[in-house]
Amino acid sequence: MNCSRGIRIIKFGLVLPLLLLAGCERAPSFDVVGSSFPAWLVCLAAGVVLTVLARLMLPRFGIALAPPILIYPSLVTMFGFALWLILFV
Numbered sequence: 001m002n003c004s005r006g007i008r009i010i011k012f013g014l015v016l017p018l019l020l021l022a023g024c025e026r027a028p029s030f031d032v033v034g035s036s037f038p039a040w041l042v043c044l045a046a047g048v049v050l051t052v053l054a055r056l057m058l059p060r061f062g063i064a065l066a067p068p069i070l071i072y073p074s075l076v077t078m079f080g081f082a083l084w085l086i087l088f089v
Helices: 002-021 039-057 068-088
Strands: 029-032 035-038
């Protein structure tokens, strides 16, 4: 019985430092006018701008979007994630 407990303590002792060191990487951020903004916030803002541009361009090509309440948040999310993948991964 004690042997099983000892093995469990050893396994926990090996895994615990790995969990504590997992967050040691510096988060990507931008310096804007002396203040650090997280990179995801910049990608979100760029996603909104790209969605507005897409909103202006789609009618010119004759593309009609059916439920705008679903389409535009999805476009913001898609553009934001795409920018994150292109710039930070």
